[in-house]
Amino acid sequence: MSQPIIEFKNLNKTFRTKSHIAEAVKNVSLRIRKGEIYGIIGFSGAGKSTLVRCINMLEKPTSGSVIVDGVEVTALSEKELRKERKKIGMIFQQFHLMPSRTAFDNVALALHGLGLSGQQIREKVEKLLTYVGLEERMHAYPSQLSGGQKQRVAIARALAADPKVLLCDEATSALDPQTTRSILELLQRLNRELGITVVVITHEMQVIKRICDHVAVMENGEVVEEGEVFSIFADPKQKITRDFINTTSNLSEVYGLVEREDPLVSLSPGEVLAMLRFQKASVSEPLISSVSKQFDVVCNILYGDLDLIQGAPLGGTVVIISGKQNKVTESLRYLEEKGILVEVIKDARVSDQSIA
Amino acid sequence: MQEFLTKVLPNLSVRVPEFQKSIVDTLKMLGLSGSFVFLFGILLGVVLILTKKGGILENDILFQPIDKVINVFRSIPFVILISLLLPLTRVLVHTSIGVKGAIVPLVIGTVPFFARQVEAALSEIDQGMIEAAKAMGMGTAAIIFKIYLREGVPALARATTITAINLLGLTAMAGAVGAGGLGDFAIRYGHNRYMTDITWVTTIVLILFVCLIQLVGSFVEKRSTH
Structure with a gap:
């Protein structure tokens, strides 16, 4: 459990436009252990989305390195990177399903290029959609599904290539509280049953509280506090952490x-x-x-x-x-x-x- | 029946074979140049969307010239373009008149318009979808064929419909400068010799064509939208 599956070393990401320079991620070093649910919390613009996109290199860091399961992804060629990305699933706030494809075809799309036969693809997709509880809605188009159902399809799609890591970018922020709860339960279930390491980005302390083992608090591109969720809640050191905790409690x-x-x-x-x-x-x-x-x-x-x-x-x-x-x-x-x-x-x- | 037609359409009824040929010529021009326009337009549109700022193959050195050339060609009025392209047309198809001679200016006059339409259509595709595809480990080719050209079908159908109707209008204009087809037929008889029945019937046929194109386009768009 203590072996890191994701490691950031002195990671920096700077965006340059003509008029100004924005440091989205500043000198971040973190270790995420295998098999845990790791939360990254911060207000919008804190750099958490950029940081997590450096794991699958949707954003190329300006300096520093990221190691995923022993592979330094920051040093890979485009082709090697595409292969590596199959091992890293990702889900998004707005789901990003393909509207012209059914739930089934959306999941099947992620199996493209793995050399599976039609029969194998069908079996695998059916198994995945059953796992996320959508066996009844397999042939529905995204427009016919509710938000929670869409996120389930997205989760099935992210799991298609048997990833070791699942990245969740504000995956529940567009959902109502009840649906959020059921999606978080699903994430917890796949973490426990399939042993997938889950990285959750959120601005809601509730999400961290419900499912995470460790949490990093980000502010202005920096990780200002990091540790086990219980100890962070019990004894927050930074003001921003206390502010986040207060959002989940009425004590104050x-x-x-x-x-x-x-x-x-x-x-x-x-x-x-x-x-x-x-x-x-x-x-x-x-x-x-x-x-x-x-x-x-x-x-x-x-x-x-x-x-x-x-x-x-x-x-x-x-x-x-x-x-x-x-x-x-x-x-x-x-x-x-x-x-x-x-x-x-x-x-x-x-x-x-x-x-x- | 025959008598009735002769009475109502005195000029057209004696030129039926020529009328038929002009319909066929118009369809030939539309079909041939349309195919080229579709091919080149999609190609250029895809190149634009990939190389523009924020595209998956962002490349200003490729994007800027294509972007500018498209703007230049779009600002040249079509009748002038035909005349400007005469030398090129002669080199390419060894004639500057008839259906063959019309293809070159029709294609060059319409590709920039269609390429822009394709670019706009593909811009409608949510960048998040592209990001999701990249996260799945898809390469450039897969993103073009499985995302852009697949998810973009409804918008592309709309763009194609508009362009085809536009192109039909241009074939009539090309007729005015020696290309043949319905435009040429209507101008030669209807306009120059005051045979208004020919102008009317030609117009009706062209309207029917437009309706047909619109019908097919809307059908494809509807079928591909979920």
């Missing part, structure tokens, strides 16, 4: 509530408004319950946002804790010791009470 709404002096967050004396966030993948204790029992405080959960990421719970809750001042303070300390990130947002602890 508490700041708005405080600012607007919403009655929900108005505190009585002795209360503390705090945000508690899980940081480790191992939280399984009933912490809130044990805190209230052990320290004789009352925990009122205002709202929470918990999610499973890579099979471990992540997220947090916004709570109001009330009780004696030292007990509240002790319980907060206890939570921190247990690996919870505690942020006191509003404090109304009564300070003039006697301390034992």
